[in-house]
Amino acid sequence: MVLVPHADVASPSAPARTPSLLARLGAVVGPRAHDLADRLLDLESWIARDLVEVEGELGRLIRGDSLVEKSAHHLLDLGGKHVRPLCVALASRAGGGFGAAARQLAVAVEMVHSATLLHDDVVDLGETRRGSPTARLVYGNAASIFAGDWLLVEALRRIRAAGVSGLLDEMLAVIEEMILAESVQLENRGRINTALTDYFRVVEGKTAALFRWAMLAGGRAGGLPLDSCRALERYGHHLGIAFQAVDDLLDVHGDAAVTGKALFTDLREGKMTYPLIVALERDPALLPVLAECARLPPERPLPAPAIDRVLAALVATDALADCRALARRHAGEAARAIAPLPDGGGKAALVMVAEMTAGREK
Amino acid sequence: MVLVPHADVASPSAPARTPSLLARLGAVVGPRAHDLADRLLDLESWIARDLVEVEGELGRLIRGDSLVEKSAHHLLDLGGKHVRPLCVALASRAGGGFGAAARQLAVAVEMVHSATLLHDDVVDLGETRRGSPTARLVYGNAASIFAGDWLLVEALRRIRAAGVSGLLDEMLAVIEEMILAESVQLENRGRINTALTDYFRVVEGKTAALFRWAMLAGGRAGGLPLDSCRALERYGHHLGIAFQAVDDLLDVHGDAAVTGKALFTDLREGKMTYPLIVALERDPALLPVLAECARLPPERPLPAPAIDRVLAALVATDALADCRALARRHAGEAARAIAPLPDGGGKAALVMVAEMTAGREK
Numbered sequence: 001m002v003l004v005p006h007a008d009v010a011s012p013s014a015p016a017r018t019p020s021l022l023a024r025l026g027a028v029v030g031p032r033a034h035d036l037a038d039r040l041l042d043l044e045s046w047i048a049r050d051l052v053e054v055e056g057e058l059g060r061l062i063r064g065d066s067l068v069e070k071s072a073h074h075l076l077d078l079g080g081k082h083v084r085p086l087c088v089a090l091a092s093r094a095g096g097g098f099g100a101a102a103r104q105l106a107v108a109v110e111m112v113h114s115a116t117l118l119h120d121d122v123v124d125l126g127e128t129r130r131g132s133p134t135a136r137l138v139y140g141n142a143a144s145i146f147a148g149d150w151l152l153v154e155a156l157r158r159i160r161a162a163g164v165s166g167l168l169d170e171m172l173a174v175i176e177e178m179i180l181a182e183s184v185q186l187e188n189r190g191r192i193n194t195a196l197t198d199y200f201r202v203v204e205g206k207t208a209a210l211f212r213w214a215m216l217a218g219g220r221a222g223g224l225p226l227d228s229c230r231a232l233e234r235y236g237h238h239l240g241i242a243f244q245a246v247d248d249l250l251d252v253h254g255d256a257a258v259t260g261k262a263l264f265t266d267l268r269e270g271k272m273t274y275p276l277i278v279a280l281e282r283d284p285a286l287l288p289v290l291a292e293c294a295r296l297p298p299e300r301p302l303p304a305p306a307i308d309r310v311l312a313a314l315v316a317t318d319a320l321a322d323c324r325a326l327a328r329r330h331a332g333e334a335a336r337a338i339a340p341l342p343d344g345g346g347k348a349a350l351v352m353v354a355e356m357t358a359g360r361e362k
Numbered sequence: 363m364v365l366v367p368h369a370d371v372a373s374p375s376a377p378a379r380t381p382s383l384l385a386r387l388g389a390v391v392g393p394r395a396h397d398l399a400d401r402l403l404d405l406e407s408w409i410a411r412d413l414v415e416v417e418g419e420l421g422r423l424i425r426g427d428s429l430v431e432k433s434a435h436h437l438l439d440l441g442g443k444h445v446r447p448l449c450v451a452l453a454s455r456a457g458g459g460f461g462a463a464a465r466q467l468a469v470a471v472e473m474v475h476s477a478t479l480l481h482d483d484v485v486d487l488g489e490t491r492r493g494s495p496t497a498r499l500v501y502g503n504a505a506s507i508f509a510g511d512w513l514l515v516e517a518l519r520r521i522r523a524a525g526v527s528g529l530l531d532e533m534l535a536v537i538e539e540m541i542l543a544e545s546v547q548l549e550n551r552g553r554i555n556t557a558l559t560d561y562f563r564v565v566e567g568k569t570a571a572l573f574r575w576a577m578l579a580g581g582r583a584g585g586l587p588l589d590s591c592r593a594l595e596r597y598g599h600h601l602g603i604a605f606q607a608v609d610d611l612l613d614v615h616g617d618a619a620v621t622g623k624a625l626f627t628d629l630r631e632g633k634m635t636y637p638l639i640v641a642l643e644r645d646p647a648l649l650p651v652l653a654e655c656a657r658l659p660p661e662r663p664l665p666a667p668a669i670d671r672v673l674a675a676l677v678a679t680d681a682l683a684d685c686r687a688l689a690r691r692h693a694g695e696a697a698r699a700i701a702p703l704p705d706g707g708g709k710a711a712l713v714m715v716a717e718m719t720a721g722r723e724k
Contacts, residue, residue, distance in 0.1 A: 064542075066545040067545045068545035069545070119507055122503075122507060123508075141485070142548050143548060146481070146545060148511075149481065149541050150538065152514075153534055153541065156534055157531075157535075160534065168530075169519075172522065179512045179515065180426075180428055180430065182430070182508050183428040183430035186502075186504050187429050
């Protein structure tokens with residue numbers, strides 16, 4: 001469950017990605033392109049190494065035997081892509097390196113993310129997460145709510161202990177943004193005619209804000225100057241949007257066996273995603289079909305004709321292609337945002353992560 | 363909905379309280395007892411003034427129109443006893459006075475308390491709070507969960523902004539204690555044979571810890587030295603236990619019209635309180651009756667014979683009297699804890715609050 005394969009780096013499953021990556025990296029790391037293929041391999045193994053380190057740190061979290069701690073670990077042990085901690089790691093490498101403080105901050109950002117998932121699963125009555133039953137199904141809603149609270153507080157204590165000034169205040173502000181975005185999403189729930197402006201408000205608050213913090217945290221822990229940290233934050237903002245756009249895409253068009261999530265989960269929870277909003281704008285006759293899907297109780301499967309109708313519209317209106325294009329555009333913006341940073345492995349790896357994020361299939 | 367009447371201080375509804383209060387105050391404020399009655403009136407109006415100030419500050423909280431903010435304000439607007447902010451105010455008056463920082467901290471402690479109530483009501487499926495429908499019934503479970511998250515984060519930002527060193531770290535530690543106590547309570551839910559040791563673990567974590575922080579915050583904001591702050595924390599710890607013991611008492615023996623809570627709510631939520639644990643210890647035949655009450659679905663009223671049987675046992679076993687005695691003992695411990703503090707109005711008011719807490723009927 002990691003963003004890149006650990007061992008089989010030149011895996012045949014992603015051959016189409018490499019030329020484009022090489023091209024983009026070429027633009028970033030400068031004209032010395034003769035050793036670019038080697039360099040790419042170096043970068044991928046480097047990212048993999050940082051992920052292993054982050055995962056080791058997450059695995060060493062204290063495990064009490066209380067119901068609340070067990071619920072929290074149930075989710076953490078299911079893994080995940082760990083792209084937020086990876087952001088902290090790579091941003092710190094764009095500066096002085098991935099040291100002890102950055103490692104604490106990387107763990108903290110994953111804990112905050114996990115806290116929101118635990119609360120979201122209670123709110124959405126979620127049953128499956130990362131291909132397994134949600135913590136609320138295993139340990140109950142109550143334990144999930146308190147486990148979210150616990151992870152949040154533990155994360156804040158870690159950020160405090162990391163001792164990098166300003167980061168705790170920024171995280172508190174980010175969590176507030178996240179909650180207010182949840183509120184907007186809640187108010188729009190079941191409203192099929194969601195405006196794209198509301199969609200972007202939710203994505204910026206719920207997803208992009210935490211990516212932004214991850215980049216800031218890594219930059220600050222790596223000792224980078226203010227303007228570089230601001231550039232990293234812009235990267236995080238755009239990467240977050242790209243990440244969410246692909247999540248949206250996978251919800252309507254992914255392979256459930258790979259993503260661990262059933263198709264159309266967002267729609268069934270009454271959440272209109274980017275491809276659905278775009279498809280509806282271009283094919284208004286889709287409205288009653290979407291409304292029917294959103295209204296159906298969770299235990300009833302979606303009718304095959306409705307699925308076929310929505311999928312056909314997503315293709316015919318180019319909504320799927322446009323969603324991937326949105327992700328690529330923001331990944332490009334992310335890469336451009338850090339162009340002023342000094343060249344080096346950290347920066348090159350961040351560009352690669354942006355590229356992989358926009359292209360990911362799981 | 364305040365701890366003391368604002369205007370009608372010498373109200374005939376509480377005549378029995380005054381002599382005992384005078385006697386205790388006599389022991390604390392020294393031998394100049396001739397003006398003690400006047401002094402008592404001064405103190406009560408002083409406490410009332412601080413409460414008005416705290417309530418004014420709470421009323422000035424920013425009110426956004428998001429669902430989450432509305433849910434949070436739904437609870438805050440229902441008032442409450444505000445005993446935790448009062449602790450901050452009076453502890454600060456034991457030092458340099460109730461200034462701007464102490465006011466922020468007083469608001470923050472009430473916000474944290476309200477955050478826990480919002481989450482508790484979702485966990486317990488609570489329908490009534492302070493005599494009104496709970497926020498989760500008005501705005502939904504989801505909004506209540508996020509409103510709790512929001513209040514928590516807003517409180518932490520306020521504590522941070524108050525700029526009194528150490529208090530944020532202490533609050534994070536206290537919130538963690540509270541969550542782990544919730545976990546113990548959750549694990550014991552429905553277990554009629556709860557041990558008193560588990561009961562006290564829950565009370566110390568869920569209730570006493572936040573009172574302790576309130577006293578520390580007031581003391582620190584009032585510029586008191588470390589040993590005085592430690593004494594205030596001990597006061598808070600004991601006051602919290604006294605407060606909870608009376609809450610337990612009112613749950614089995616209060617006037618629902620006055621407390622705003624139906625009788626036996628704790629038992630119906632599967633929570634064994636001090637008087638119930640004591641009554642069961644002394645009258646083991648009560649077990650099946652209590653089990654029946656705890657098992658009954660919330661929409662079914664408790665059968666009158668069961669209520670009568672439990673109430674009779676609470677009286678016959680002296681469980682009610684012992685619960686009140688527990689409250690008085692801890693109120694006495696609280697007053698003794700601050701004996702080393704310099705004499706003055708702040709200290710005398712804290713002694714009075716301890717006395718009123720143990721004697722309260724709502």
